[in-house]
Amino acid sequence: METDAVFRALADPSRRALLDRLFARNGQTLMELCDGLAMSRQAVSKHLGILEEATLVTAVKRGREKLHYLNPVPIAEIADRWIGKFERARVKDLVAFKTQLESPEGDTE
Amino acid sequence: METDAVFRALADPSRRALLDRLFARNGQTLMELCDGLAMSRQAVSKHLGILEEATLVTAVKRGREKLHYLNPVPIAEIADRWIGKFERARVKDLVAFKTQLESPEGDTE
DNA sequence: TTGACATGCAACCAAACGGTTGCCTATAGT
DNA sequence: ACTATAGGCAACCGTTTGGTTGCATGTCAA
Numbered sequence: 001m002e003t004d005a006v007f008r009a010l011a012d013p014s015r016r017a018l019l020d021r022l023f024a025r026n027g028q029t030l031m032e033l034c035d036g037l038a039m040s041r042q043a044v045s046k047h048l049g050i051l052e053e054a055t056l057v058t059a060v061k062r063g064r065e066k067l068h069y070l071n072p073v074p075i076a077e078i079a080d081r082w083i084g085k086f087e088r089a090r091v092k093d094l095v096a097f098k099t100q101l102e103s104p105e106g107d108t109e
Numbered sequence: 110m111e112t113d114a115v116f117r118a119l120a121d122p123s124r125r126a127l128l129d130r131l132f133a134r135n136g137q138t139l140m141e142l143c144d145g146l147a148m149s150r151q152a153v154s155k156h157l158g159i160l161e162e163a164t165l166v167t168a169v170k171r172g173r174e175k176l177h178y179l180n181p182v183p184i185a186e187i188a189d190r191w192i193g194k195f196e197r198a199r200v201k202d203l204v205a206f207k208t209q210l211e212s213p214e215g216d217t218e
Numbered sequence: 219t220t221g222a223c224a225t226g227c228a229a230c231c232a233a234a235c236g237g238t239t240g241c242c243t244a245t246a247g248t
Numbered sequence: 249a250c251t252a253t254a255g256g257c258a259a260c261c262g263t264t265t266g267g268t269t270g271c272a273t274g275t276c277a278a
Contacts (some may be wrong), residue, residue, distance in 0.1 A: 004122055007119055007120050007122075007125070008120050010116055010119075010120070011116050011117050011119070011120035012235090012236080013113055013116075014236085016116070016191075019195070023194065023195065029254075029255090030254070030255065031253090031254065031255090039236090039237075040237075040238065040239085041254090041255080042237080042238075042239085042255095042256090042257095043236070043237055043238075045255075045256075046236075046237080047236090061255095063244095063245060063246075063254090064244060064245040064246065064253070064254045064255070065245090065253095065254060065255080066254080066255070070195070072195035075192050075195045076192070076195065078192070079188045079192045121265090121266080123266085138224075138225095139224070139225065140223090140224065140225090148266090148267075149267075149268065149269085150224090150225080151225095151226090151227095151267080151268075151269085152266070152267055152268075154225075154226075155265095155266075155267080156266085170225095172224090172274095172275060172276070173223070173224045173225070173274065173275040173276065174224060174225080174275095175224080175225070
C-alpha cells in the first residue's frame with residue numbers, strides 16, 4: 001500500500017469531510033457529495049480523485065452518474081501497521097481516560 | 110485536540126521518519142536527528158517545530174541542547190476516535206457481505 | 219575570555235496545493 | 249432529434265509548503 005498517498009489524502013479537512021459523508025451514506029454521486037459544501041463541483045471532483053488514488057474511495061459508473069464508496073481498509077491498515085507500533089498498549093488506557101475527561105460526547109473531527 | 114494539525118503533521122514522509130527515529134530512540138537532540146538525513150539542520154528544525162505544534166513531539170532544553178521526545182497520545186487519539194469508526198464500518202460491511210453470501214435473497218426482515 | 223558548538227530566526231525560492239473558470243463529452247428524458 | 253444533466257479535462261491563480269542560505273543568540277570548554 002502506498003502509505004504516503006493515504007496520509008496526504010487524509011491531511012485535508014475537506015477530504016476528511018467527504019469521507020465522513022460517505023461514511024454517513026455510502027454510494028453517493030458527485031452531485032450529492034457537492035450538496036451543501038462551499039466548493040465548486042470541480043473542487044470536490046479533484047478531492048475525490050485524490051481519495052481514489054489513495055484507494056480510500058472506490059467509484060463505479062452507473063449511466064451518467066458515478067457512485068462513490070468508502071473503502072476503510074487503507075485507514076485500518078495504517079491504524080494496524082503504523083500507528084499500532086507507537087506503544088498502543090502503553091497508551092490505550094491513558095487515551096480512554098483522557099477522552100472521558102475532555103468530552104463525554106467526543107468530537108469527530 | 111487540534112485534529113487538523115496532527116493530520117497535517119503526519120502528511121509529510123520526512124516528519125513520519127522523524128517520529129520513527131524518536132520511536133527507535135527517544136530524547137534525541139536536533140543534531141542527532143539530523144544525522145544521516147539528506148536535509149539541512151534548519152529543515153529538520155522546521156519539521157520538529159511542526160511536530161511540536163501538533164503535540165506529537167515534546168522538547169526539553171538541556172543546556173545548549175534540546176532533547177526531543179515522542180508523544181504518541183495524539184496518534185492514539187486519532188486511531189481511537191476517528192480511524193476507529195471507519196474500522197467499525199469495515200467490520201459492518203464485512204458482516205453485510207458475509208450475510209449476503211450466505212443468503213443471496215437477503216434477509217426477510 | 220575566547221572560540222567552538224547547538225540552536226533560533228528571517229528572508230527567500232521553487233514546487234505543490236486548493237481552488238476557480240471555461241469548455242468538452244456522454245447519457246437521460248421528452 | 250433536442251435539451252438538460254452528470255461528469256471530465258485543462259489552464260490558470262493565489263497561498264502554502266518544504267527547502268535553502270545567512271546571520272544572531274546562547275552555552276560549554278580551554
